[in-house]
Amino acid sequence: MSAPPLLQVEDLRLSFGGVTAVDGLSFTVDEGDILSVIGPNGAGKTSAFNCITGFYKPTGGKVSLDGEDITRLRPSAVAAKGVSRTFQNLRLFGELTVLDNVRAGMHLRIKQNAIDALLHTPRFRKSERIATEEAHKWLDFVGLRGDRAAEARNLPYGEQRRVEIARALARGPRLLLLDEPAAGLNHGEKNELLDLLGRIRELGIALVLIEHDMGLVMQVSRRIVVLNFGKEIADGTPEQVRNDPAVVEAYLGTEDETPAGPAHAEEEIS
Amino acid sequence: MASKLSSLMENRYLGWIGLAIALLAPFVSATNYSLSVMTSALLFVMLAVGLNIVVGYCGLLDLGYAAFFAIGAYTSGVLATRYDWSLLATIPVVILAAVIAGVVIGGPTLRLRSDYLAIVTLGFGEIIRITANNLEITGGPSGIFGIPGISIGGLDLSSPVAFYYTCVVAVALAVLGAARLGRSRLGRAWRFVREDEDAAEAMGIHTYKVKLAAYIAGAIWGGLAGILFGAQLTAISPQSFTFLWSALILMAVVLGGMGSTPGVVIGAIFVSVLPELLRGAADYRYFIFGVLLIVVMIFRPQGVWPTHAVERSARKRRTDDDSTVEVNQ
Numbered sequence: 001m002s003a004p005p006l007l008q009v010e011d012l013r014l015s016f017g018g019v020t021a022v023d024g025l026s027f028t029v030d031e032g033d034i035l036s037v038i039g040p041n042g043a044g045k046t047s048a049f050n051c052i053t054g055f056y057k058p059t060g061g062k063v064s065l066d067g068e069d070i071t072r073l074r075p076s077a078v079a080a081k082g083v084s085r086t087f088q089n090l091r092l093f094g095e096l097t098v099l100d101n102v103r104a105g106m107h108l109r110i111k112q113n114a115i116d117a118l119l120h121t122p123r124f125r126k127s128e129r130i131a132t133e134e135a136h137k138w139l140d141f142v143g144l145r146g147d148r149a150a151e152a153r154n155l156p157y158g159e160q161r162r163v164e165i166a167r168a169l170a171r172g173p174r175l176l177l178l179d180e181p182a183a184g185l186n187h188g189e190k191n192e193l194l195d196l197l198g199r200i201r202e203l204g205i206a207l208v209l210i211e212h213d214m215g216l217v218m219q220v221s222r223r224i225v226v227l228n229f230g231k232e233i234a235d236g237t238p239e240q241v242r243n244d245p246a247v248v249e250a251y252l253g254t255e256d257e258t259p260a261g262p263a264h265a266e267e268e269i270s
Numbered sequence: 271m272a273s274k275l276s277s278l279m280e281n282r283y284l285g286w287i288g289l290a291i292a293l294l295a296p297f298v299s300a301t302n303y304s305l306s307v308m309t310s311a312l313l314f315v316m317l318a319v320g321l322n323i324v325v326g327y328c329g330l331l332d333l334g335y336a337a338f339f340a341i342g343a344y345t346s347g348v349l350a351t352r353y354d355w356s357l358l359a360t361i362p363v364v365i366l367a368a369v370i371a372g373v374v375i376g377g378p379t380l381r382l383r384s385d386y387l388a389i390v391t392l393g394f395g396e397i398i399r400i401t402a403n404n405l406e407i408t409g410g411p412s413g414i415f416g417i418p419g420i421s422i423g424g425l426d427l428s429s430p431v432a433f434y435y436t437c438v439v440a441v442a443l444a445v446l447g448a449a450r451l452g453r454s455r456l457g458r459a460w461r462f463v464r465e466d467e468d469a470a471e472a473m474g475i476h477t478y479k480v481k482l483a484a485y486i487a488g489a490i491w492g493g494l495a496g497i498l499f500g501a502q503l504t505a506i507s508p509q510s511f512t513f514l515w516s517a518l519i520l521m522a523v524v525l526g527g528m529g530s531t532p533g534v535v536i537g538a539i540f541v542s543v544l545p546e547l548l549r550g551a552a553d554y555r556y557f558i559f560g561v562l563l564i565v566v567m568i569f570r571p572q573g574v575w576p577t578h579a580v581e582r583s584a585r586k587r588r589t590d591d592d593s594t595v596e597v598n599q
Contacts, residue, residue: 091472095578107462117451117454
């Protein structure tokens with residue numbers, strides 16, 4: 001038997017009262033994979049992310065990492081196992097400096113205790129220095145141009161996105177979940193994001209994206225999972241998904257109220 | 271002018287300046303009255319710095335902080351008067367009692383969101399006071415008398431001047447300790463929790479443990495201040511630990527600037543000394559005090575000396591020419 005996949009989601013279900021947000025979602029992510037989850041607004045993509053990372057307790061199904069069940073763990077425990085994430089609407093620590101934001105990702109790896117901090121022992125100084133150096137490294141990696149000593153909320157939007165990715169990378173993940181990383185970015189920034197995603201993959205980190213920008217999704221993904229009304233309607237390579245009539249129909253049926261012909265749909269997706 | 275002021279506010283020798291002022295103050299006026307006012311101000315600073323860990327760093331609203339103060343004062347007072355311990359020897363027991371109290375109150379309540387937490391802590395403050403009022407060992411409503419002064423070895427530090435300087439040393443260490451904790455890994459985690467609990471969790475920070483740590487740290491600071499309080503007054507009673515105390519300490523924190531050490535120190539001095547300075551106004555002094563507080567909060571809602579993010583290491587940083595540093599996993 002081969003080794004279990006890095007991430008395995010099996011028959012994941014989540015309902016709030018009578019509303020079913022995720023309805024039997026299953027997919028796997030292998031080491032170093034890039035997978036995108038797409039679907040119209042309200043399809044349950046972010047809910048699925050929240051279930052995987054422990055923020056929601058799924059009503060059914062199982063999430064495992066390397067064959068280990070992580071379904072009931074709290075978010076910090078999931079993060080400690082090597083699953084890192086960003087949020088759909090930026091969740092930076094706005095009043096803290098950019099560097100402090102990235103240091104948050106290193107929390108579990110900074111070796112010091114309260115006594116070290118009170119006495120400023122050599123161990124304290126060393127761990128602080130390492131944390132700062134590593135924070136700078138990750139900010140270099142994501143190509144941050146802005147002031148690193150500034151409060152994070154004062155950076156331009158695109159820069160804040162980079163800081164959030166740097167923070168997630170600083171956690172040292174094996175799997176990185178990005179919730180709409182291209183939202184609100186201009187064309188140039190999107191190209192830089194594309195480049196960044198490639199470099200993240202080169203580090204051996206598997207990526208799962210939720211993304212609406214189809215150009216980006218088609219270009220970067222190895223596999224695409226399509227959701228609609230919490231149900232998985234397709235899972236395949238960009239090529240397969242692009243040509244899947246069910247996807248084209250479902251995708252446009254809810255996103256666009258006006259009836260759209262197949263020709264328009266083709267244009268939208270490619 | 272404004273930049274001059276802000277550079278003064280970032281001065282790294284600020285702590286030494288504050289210590290020098292505290293050390294020199296008795297040379298300006300050393301009457302028993304002024305020493306007592308200044309000693310009370312120091313205790314207030316210690317309490318405010320402790321509460322600042324909970325409210326300022328971690329963003330948890332605590333309306334019953336005087337409870338920890340009471341636990342420290344009673345623990346050391348009972349041990350000193352009934353079992354003849356020296357006050358210094360009670361320190362470890364007070365710390366232990368504060369930790370236990372912090373866990374007992376914080377344990378179940380820190381899972382609550384902030385508004386509920388405020389109500390529960392308010393109730394807890396009252397429970398401690400009423401318990402002290404009804405227990406025999408705490409002397410009931412009349413409290414404990416004859417708490418000895420502090421002495422180290424054979425050296426008696428109970429004269430007003432000696433006690434004042436003892437407090438200067440103790441409070442300086444407390445302020446330094448709180449500030450250092452605030453700039454450590456744990457202190458950052460407190461701020462992450464304050465800013466965004468979910469994002470902190472996503473970074474692997476166990477937010478519940480981090481909040482409990484803030485609560486326990488605050489309890490220890492409050493408990494230790496309680497020892498000094500008992501030594502200063504030589505007598506304590508349940509009336510010493512009313513809700514007004516909790517409110518005044520919280521006021522010092524908010525007024526000075528939540529999360530800012532210099533701000534909180536100034537806020538504490540302001541809140542404790544101002545009513546004394548207004549004694550000339552007789553019956554109107556608390557009225558004037560109240561009006562002044564309202565005015566400050568209207569014109570400076572962030573506090574007189576607000577905190578703002580500072581990056582100590584950033585100044586030393588190389589210029590950004592090598593923006594493609596290789597990152598090794």
